[in-house]
Amino acid sequence: MLDSHFRKEEFKKSVKENVKMLYRKTLDEASQEQIFQAVSLAVKDVVIDNWLLTQKQYEKDDPKIVYYLSMEFLMGRALGNNLINLCAYKEVKEALDELGLDLNTIEDQEPDPALGNGGLGRLAACFLDSLATLGYCAYGCGIRYHYGLFKQKIENGYQVEVPDNWLKDGYPFELRRPEYAKEVKFGGYVRVEYDPATGRNNFIQEGYQSVRAVPYDMPIVGYNNKIVNTLRIWDAEAMNEFQLDLFDKGDYRKAVEAENLAKNICDVLYPNDNHYAGKELRLKQQYFFISASIQAAIAKFKKKHSDIHDLPKKVTFQLNDTHPTMTVAELMRILLDEEKLEWDDAWDITTHTCAYTNHTIMAEALEKWPIELFSKLLPRVYQIIEEINRRFIEEINQKYPGNQEKVRKMAIIYDGQVKMAHLAIAGGYSVNGVARLHTEILKKQELKDFYEMYPEKFNNKTNGITQRRFMVHANPLLTDWITDHIGDKWITDLPQLAKLKVYADDKKAQQEFMNIKYQNKVRLAKYILEHNGIEVDPNSIFDVQVKRLHEYKRQLMNILHVMYLYNQIKEHPERDFYPRTFIFGAKATAGYRRAKLTIKLINSVADVINNDASINGKLKVVFIENYRVSNAEIIFAAADVSEQISTASKEASGTGNMKFMLNGALTVGTMDGANVEIVEEVGEENAFIFGLSSDEVINYENNGGYDPMQYFNNDPDIRNVLMQLINGTYSNGDFEMFREIYDSLLNTNCSDRADTYFILADFKSYADAQRRVEEAYRDEAGWAKKALLNTACSGKFSSDRTIQQYVDEIWHLDKVTIED
Ligand code: GPK
Incomplete structure (x- = not known):
């Protein structure tokens, strides 16, 4: 225990005292929300002592x-995370237990x-x-x-x-x-x-x-x-x-x-x-x-x-x-x-x-802000930006005399707009x-x-990401297992996880590692049952894509592939198909029509597939409502497969990809953003890489020559899936509901180039990567080794390294x- 303030008895007393002072209640009269406030206040008390100490030290140094x-x-x-960082989580949990209170329930009261x-x-x-x-x-x-x-x-x-x-x-x-x-x-x-x-x-x-x-x-x-x-x-x-x-x-x-x-x-x-x-x-x-x-x-x-x-x-x-x-x-x-x-x-x-x-x-x-708006709201600041711009253009002219093209492209104020990136x-x-x-x-x-x-x-x-929240708080079982094997230094020095590599082939370690994954899947299954009313099988592969909904992140490709798998299962009921649960979580910006329609598509596909008894539960689709930091912690810990499938060049880095890796999920991904470095750390054989490279994408974008129609015409699987968007399969016979999505991939009707994000170009290679996932998962020991190696090789992706x-x-x- 870090601090004498966290002596159990004292802490218990302080919680009771706070409930009394704040609400004029005893513990058993107080609501869970009130108890949350009382517990938080007790924790804040310790935090504030250290806050003062820190200020004093800064003052001095x-x-x-x-x-x-x-x-x-x-x-x-904040509550759980503060307790973790104060190294008082377990003690406080025990203290609350003794008061008949459950820390998890109390944490859940916090907005x-x-x-x-x-x-x-x-x-x-x-x-x-x-x-x-x-x-x-x-x-x-x-x-x-x-x-x-x-x-x-x-x-x-x-x-x-x-x-x-x-x-x-x-x-x-x-x-x-x-x-x-x-x-x-x-x-x-x-x-x-x-x-x-x-x-x-x-x-x-x-x-x-x-x-x-x-x-x-x-x-x-x-x-x-x-x-x-x-x-x-x-x-x-x-x-x-x-x-x-x-x-x-x-x-x-x-x-x-x-x-x-x-x-x-x-x-x-x-x-x-x-x-x-x-x-x-x-x-x-x-x-x-x-x-x-x-x-x-x-x-x-x-x-x-x-x-x-x-x-x-x-x-x-x-x-x-x-x-x-x-x-x-x-x-x-x-x-x-x-x-x-x-x-x-x-x-x-x-x-x-x-x-x-x-x-x-x-x-x-x-x-880019229009100068009328800018100068009216911030007249003095605008004046200063004008002068910065004037001098900057002078500098451009000195470096590139007579090159108006450079000025046009680089000026801070141009075409009636203030360009914030240029100013930065x-x-x-x-x-x-x-x-x-x-x-x-x-x-x-x-x-x-x-x-x-x-x-x-x-x-x-x-x-990078912080292992304190995304492992120590999110995945207590794996936290203890790691610490049992290599000590606890990794909590502030993540590359120490490399010491786990020696356990990659160890049968007992593999079993323990996968058993923890299983228990985390049970925890998520419970959450899904409580929040979605859908029963999912923790023995199935948990294949997860959670992130903001955006066309470039290609949730659409994922759900189209699910539609394709469903067609396969229906066409070949005799084939052995490893049960899979596709889990989505994503918010769409309120005004982003196509993104919102993709959510509707995911839920519609889920409805049809989850209610089709003929496939024996081989396939489930779950859309987790209100994806946010608190449920993300439960989700990362439970994932087998991490979907990082953006159009190459579009995802600057990604950070969810790192949280999955840390928790022992295998990446299905394009060579985009930090995926490139993840694969470099863990080895290509421990991930499933597919799709166009960023150079190929950029080349198409600059020189044209991409024709999605060619995939539609030549590939019956793709054609089938796309036709199902407009033949009522997932819309109770409504041909129009998903037509916008269909059009966005093939047509012409819409303002931008068809299939802006190369979904059809990458589809087959994605499906192939997913076949490799299934094959790999069937090999239990093989998968355990890969999963363990993902955790062991994730040391680079701590935000401690980034910050240093x-x-x-x-x-x-x-x-x-x-x-x-
Ligand atoms: C980038 F430009 C933006 C934005 O407006 N919002 C946002 O979340 C993300 N991002 C990138 O999309 C990710 O690739 C990246 O990991 C993250 O910023 C952090 O750098």
Whole structure:
């Protein structure tokens, strides 16, 4: 046990005391939700002691700080994770047992804070865990959305979005810090005023509306090291004083506007993944949290340091995609207008303080803001971006004299739009991709011109995941088994898992490993029965695709293949077919019609197949409602097969792929994103790789020549499956229900090229990979060895490794240890 505060008796007393103080109840009168609050408060008490210790140490050591700026932090539940990282999970579980309480049930009371969409938001959460565990001074900075990502209900096979009011009962792990509130200004105009004292112009924003940004802090508990870092999420409130002032002047309308502005900003997370919607409110959200975060960071820096030129030595701002790119301009604004620096000085500081991570090459994700919108909302910031752009174009012209093409492609402001990626690259000292292949594609294709201009800025940081949540918390059985075999160092040093390799051929180890997998499958089967009413057989192969629904991720190819298998079973009932359960989980952005129709297709196929007694349960299809971090933990632990089947070149990295691998699932995948590195670690013989390469895909895209019709005409299996989309097989005779999907693959009717994501091109090779899966699974010992090797070879994919690389190659932070 880490801490004397977790002496069992004391802890029990504190829980009882909290229930009394909070609710005037005894334990047996309290609801599970109330008990959750009481237990969380008892845990928070210990956390806060360490939080104070950490602050004190930082105060003393004055380490360099990274601010991880992100519109999304997909944290998942905190209670269980905090207990794991405090090394108190088992003790607390026992203590609660003795009180007649069940920790699992209590954990299930916690809302799953879903302040993110998918991979990008979850990566931010894993990074915070690793930063605290490795002892680096880091702040996550984001937005306190009142409604996180919608909850998904499935009604009649369709996705229905329900608001996620995660704050309704109060969230015990947050702390409001009004003393650190900041003013953020929107709109108005810039007045230029000559200052005789400095001989320079002053730029003064006037006629603006203000919002008060109030921070809420959440503790980020490091593993077994007493370090507690901070996730600071900002909420918007009306500026009282300002409002009063307006009332005094009788400007009631303006006061109400200002109040409304504050009310809306933090209402809701935009539910888009890999897609930019261009909404004004989103731009407001971006400036709101960036202005507040940068102001706070500068204020903190100035408390200890007198020379602002030292900023890059003590502070770095990491931009999680282009969403926080406003940082470049806001920092310039503060340095110019408030610190009164000259442009060149300010620019030098800025370009040594900001760094940018790119997470996608999908064109529709690129943020481009219309200049009318931008300049009206942020007049001073826009002015600064114009000047950055002017100087940047000058630099391009110097390097490539007379080359207008370069200017057209690279300018920050062009064609009436502000291009945020260009601003991030020009304004920062580092540009990184999130897997080796992705970074290479950035350098050779998407950002080629920028790479040629600034090769030294480009670098790769292959993503990672935290084993504390995705193994220690998610898979306690395998955690104990691993620790029994190689000790517990792997919890903070994942490459130690390689020591398991010697057990790959050991019969007993294989059996134990697969027995744990079986028990985790039973746990998932129970969850599915409770939540879907579907009975699944834990002896069948659990074949899982869980991730956001997106065409490039090709859930459609997966379900078309299921349709194909079903046809095979019906046509050849005599053939031996190893029972398989295909499990899907995915949310679709509310406005993404084709993605939502794919969910309907999956559920419709599930309906037909699951209710067909003639196939003897050989095939089951399950769509898990409301896929999120909390049920993901149960799902990864139970998977045999991990579906990572994106069109090569499109998935920047993927991180679910790593969570599956860690938990001993075998990958069926394309050579895309981090799959490439996964196969490199585990060996091609321990995965099932198929499909076009990224070069082949990119070549088709650049030169044409792909014709899906050719597959339709020449392959009766493919033709059969596609015809079933429009002959009523899965739609009670409705020929139209899935026609849009059919058309998207073959036609012509739709705006983009048919089969944009090469599903038909890859279909046969995918089916072949799946045949190899079945064959491999029949060989019990062979599969056990492969599964065990996947776990043993997953050491590279810890976010601890990723973070250490960011520290060594980009951030250059100082390591801190708590001395008490
Ligand atoms: C990338 F651009 C985006 C986005 O808007 N949202 C998002 O989740 C993901 N991502 C990539 O799609 C994944 O390949 C990657 O692993 C993840 O970001 C983290 O880098």
